[in-house]
Amino acid sequence: MLRALLGAAALPAPFAALAGFNFFTSEYTATRQELQAQIARHFPVQRRYAEIFTVGLRDPQLGLDARSNRAAITAALSIESPLLRPSPVEGIVTVSSALRYDPATRALRLDHPEAERFELQGVTGRDAERLQQIGTVVAQELLRDQPLRTFTAQELTVGRKTYEIGDITVQDDGITVQLK
Numbered sequence: 001m002l003r004a005l006l007g008a009a010a011l012p013a014p015f016a017a018l019a020g021f022n023f024f025t026s027e028y029t030a031t032r033q034e035l036q037a038q039i040a041r042h043f044p045v046q047r048r049y050a051e052i053f054t055v056g057l058r059d060p061q062l063g064l065d066a067r068s069n070r071a072a073i074t075a076a077l078s079i080e081s082p083l084l085r086p087s088p089v090e091g092i093v094t095v096s097s098a099l100r101y102d103p104a105t106r107a108l109r110l111d112h113p114e115a116e117r118f119e120l121q122g123v124t125g126r127d128a129e130r131l132q133q134i135g136t137v138v139a140q141e142l143l144r145d146q147p148l149r150t151f152t153a154q155e156l157t158v159g160r161k162t163y164e165i166g167d168i169t170v171q172d173d174g175i176t177v178q179l180k
Helices: 001-012 031-039 126-145
Strands: 025-033 047-048 055-065 070-081 089-101 109-121 149-151 165-170 174-179
Touching: 001 089, 031 055, 031 165, 031 174, 047 126, 070 126, 089 126, 089 165, 109 126, 126 149, 126 165, 149 165
Parallel strands: none
Antiparallel strands: 025 174, 047 055, 055 070, 070 089, 089 109, 109 149, 165 174
16 A cells, blocks of 8 residues: 555656645645635626626635635726716625535536625715615626636546545635545
């Protein structure tokens, strides 16, 4: 057994691909830094709403909440419209979400994101309430199914064994998934 392990360690395997895998405990841990880098590649994003408003998100920051087993993304928000003075209106939104594994794309994705914090600069009263409703709906749509980590087929295969992702656990410094 020891000889087999030492022989396997000498094989030219891509270290980066296996760095977060612990095959002894059948787990993979993605660090906060790894997840942050993958999320940042998908931004900026924007979507039109009611053909009048354009809502954009940029500069995402990942938050992890081990107690609730949820991930959160806080992003700079802009809402543009010819009806707004000044335009664009800037702000911040935080959306938290449960996580799910999508086997078709081998990706950990946000599942049912919910806006928890929404702040706009320079807008008050009824206008702020309306823009908050629009911004909340669009931010949740933009982040629904957002991938946090995508695995390659090679990363999930060792020898003749191909692993599937099981339970997903959010920790304060990363996300751990069970390999089955």
